[in-house]
Amino acid sequence: xxxxxxxxxxxxxDTLNRYVAEQYKFETRMAIAQSPEGFSQSQWRQFAELGVxxxxxxxxxxxxxxxxxxxxxxxxxxxxxLVVEPFLPTAVLAGSALALAGNxxxxxLLGGIISGDVLATLAHEEPGSHYALQRVQxxxxxxxxxxxxxxxxxxxxxxxxxxxLIVSARTAGQVNDEQxxxxxxxxxxxxxxxxxxxxxxxxxxxxxxxxxxxxxxxENLLGVEGQGLATLEHAVGRGLLALCAESLG
Numbered sequence: 001x002x003x004x005x006x007x008x009x010x011x012x013x014d015t016l017n018r019y020v021a022e023q024y025k026f027e028t029r030m031a032i033a034q035s036p037e038g039f040s041q042s043q044w045r046q047f048a049e050l051g052v053x054x055x056x057x058x059x060x061x062x063x064x065x066x067x068x069x070x071x072x073x074x075x076x077x078x079x080x081x082l083v084v085e086p087f088l089p090t091a092v093l094a095g096s097a098l099a100l101a102g103n104x105x106x107x108x109l110l111g112g113i114i115s116g117d118v119l120a121t122l123a124h125e126e127p128g129s130h131y132a133l134q135r136v137q138x139x140x141x142x143x144x145x146x147x148x149x150x151x152x153x154x155x156x157x158x159x160x161x162x163x164x165l166i167v168s169a170r171t172a173g174q175v176n177d178e179q180x181x182x183x184x185x186x187x188x189x190x191x192x193x194x195x196x197x198x199x200x201x202x203x204x205x206x207x208x209x210x211x212x213x214x215x216x217x218x219e220n221l222l223g224v225e226g227q228g229l230a231t232l233e234h235a236v237g238r239g240l241l242a243l244c245a246e247s248l249g
Contacts, residue, residue: 033203079249
């Protein structure tokens with residue numbers, strides 16, 4: 001097996017490393033991290049124009065990469081510059097879920113993510129979940145032809161800035177069951193969604209998200225009803241790879 005980077009990946013790494021070294025100096029990073037938003041919209045769009053976000057998605061999904069190698073190349077460079085822009089929550093976690101489980105209409109949202117126009121995040125962890133992916137108390141009940149969500153999500157990165165949440169909710173089974181877990185696309189301006197942000201020690205932003213009688217149309221179900229755990233495992237696995245590469249940088 002050949003683990004050498006392709007010429008395209010080497011060019012991407014060189015471009016990103018040079019940009020971070022010249023345009024994302026530590027003083028710039030600290031000013032961005034201490035801003036009310038916790039990241040820079042202008043920097044995010046610049047990364048998009050450089051193709052950095054697109055490198056995390058396959059050609060079929062509108063990008064030009066999307067493999068584990070691409071994630072490693074990008075996040076090693078981001079880690080070297082301690083970049084705080086929302087690559088992990090938007091492109092890797094929420095983006096991977098949309099790319100894997102979305103239908104054609106839902107995947108159209110990926111274009112906005114890749115261009116830097118749309119921010120999305122995964123709202124999955126709950127108080128007391130202890131990182132067990134299947135441990136979900138949030139519920140989604142059928143009502144008329146759609147769904148109504150009730151529950152509480154904790155430590156949701158970027159929730160106060162994102163336009164979209166990918167929310168895990170139980171459509172069947174008990175709290176710890178692997179089956180019966182579903183994913184939903186929830187715009188943050190949907191009635192019943194409450195976001196309470198707070199800063200993290202490293203300058204990031206997380207939030208508690210409360211879902212109270214959040215009504216969604218049927219097309220907001222992401223993937224197959226009750227089969228969301230596999231999508232979560234896929235997205236989180238890619239996220240762990242990204243964090244490892246970031247630490248290496």
